Amino acid sequence: MKLESLIGEPWADYGLIDSGHGRKLERYGRYRFIRPEPQAMWAPANAEWQADGEFVPGSDEDGGGRWTFNRPTPRDGWPLAWDDVRFTAQTTPFRHLGFFPDMAPVWGWMREQVAGTDAPECMNLFGYTGVGTLAMAGEKTAARMVHVDASKKSVEAARANARLSGLDSAPVRWIIDDAAKFVAREVRRGRRYDGILLDPPKYGRGPEGEVWRLEEDLAPLVANCRQLLDADSRFLFLTVYAVRMSALAIGELLRQLFADLPGTVEAGELGVREEARGLVLPTAIWARWHR
Known part of the structure; x- marks a missing residue:
């Protein structure tokens, strides 16, 4: 069976800005967030990332962790x-x-x-x-x-x-x-x-x-x-x-x-x-x- 790829392209309200060293930087509307990404084994394009928040994973590979915020983001979400x-x-647990x-x-x-x-x-x-x-x-x-x-x-x-x-x-x-x-x-x-x-x-x-x-x-x-x-x-x-x-x-x-x-x-x-x-x-x- 031949394998194929389905690739999501950036759109107005979402984009994968950069990735690497086990993390990814994404934009969700006007806000930017960093999240863990084990698949990003390469080096990022830019050494310094500016984000509104970051999810810091726990020590358990099956879950856990918490959000830290550099700037206020709507806790009830944004459209x-x-x-x-x-x-x-909305940032979720x-x-x-x-x-x-x-x-x-x-x-x-x-x-x-x-x-x-x-x-x-x-x-x-x-x-x-x-x-x-x-x-x-x-x-x-x-x-x-x-x-x-x-x-x-x-x-x-x-x-x-x-x-x-x-x-x-x-x-x-x-x-x-x-x-x-x-x-x-x-x-x-x-x-x-x-x-x-x-x-x-x-x-x-x-x-x-x-x-x-x-x-x-x-x-x-x-x-x-x-x-x-x-x-x-x-x-x-x-x-x-x-x-x-x-x-x-x-x-x-x-x-x-x-x-x-x-x-x-x-x-x-x-x-x-x-x-x-x-x-x-x-x-x-x-x-x-x-x-």
């Missing part, structure tokens, strides 16, 4: 936009800023897959704060969306982003549930979708204490997602941030599960282009099936 989607960026900018090329790709489809119905699993959901629910695609996340706080943030985008009345079902359990119920109901986006974490817990472990639970979940798609469906897109997995491995998983459907299976790396030198910082691996 940003990608294309016609508006959302709130998990080092993220309320959305994943490297997913921008995926949002655009999903729109392309359902172009010309009348009122497509798609699902966003592990939907977080909903930027991907809203990218599909807006006027350019007008998809009927099912947004699933186990975190009530994340779903509330996604609904707030829908209001910010003027999409509070868009046909979106906001589901607070364990992703695997929800998909299994959808299979039993005989439901079908035109497209599915999966962006699972390495580890997580459902609203009733369900435990998600990527290495153990991913294959059964993707197998159930396959049951929600048919020969008229348009896509499934899977991203994985766990570095112990391979793009070739998840590509083969999809190749086997989708062997009975027409279409194409591809796999590769997700990355963001640095503004300073144009080099690409890898962020995740992905696999996809599409017609």
Whole structure:
């Protein structure tokens, strides 16, 4: 299987300014932040970085750490936009800023897959704060969306982003549930979708204490997602941030599960282009099936 790259380019409200020595400097609207980035093994373009805040990781490689600030930033967040989607960026305890900018090329790709489809119905699993959901629910695609996340706080943030985008009345079902359990119920109901986006974490817990472990639970979940798609469906897109997995491995998983459907299976790396030198910082691996 040939590996491909999906590269996120800078846009008005986001850019990877510089990277190196295990860190990255990014702009989120008018604010600049430094975050850890193990993939940035090279030297940065500039020795001195000026930032409004920096996330200092803890000693535990699986998490921990804190934000330090050089200048005041809005603790309740500030509005940003990608294309016609508006959302709130905010420094979180998990080092993220309320959305994943490297997913921008995926949002655009999903729109392309359902172009010309009348009122497509798609699902966003592990939907977080909903930027991907809203990218599909807006006027350019007008998809009927099912947004699933186990975190009530994340779903509330996604609904707030829908209001910010003027999409509070868009046909979106906001589901607070364990992703695997929800998909299994959808299979039993005989439901079908035109497209599915999966962006699972390495580890997580459902609203009733369900435990998600990527290495153990991913294959059964993707197998159930396959049951929600048919020969008229348009896509499934899977991203994985766990570095112990391979793009070739998840590509083969999809190749086997989708062997009975027409279409194409591809796999590769997700990355963001640095503004300073144009080099690409890898962020995740992905696999996809599409017609």
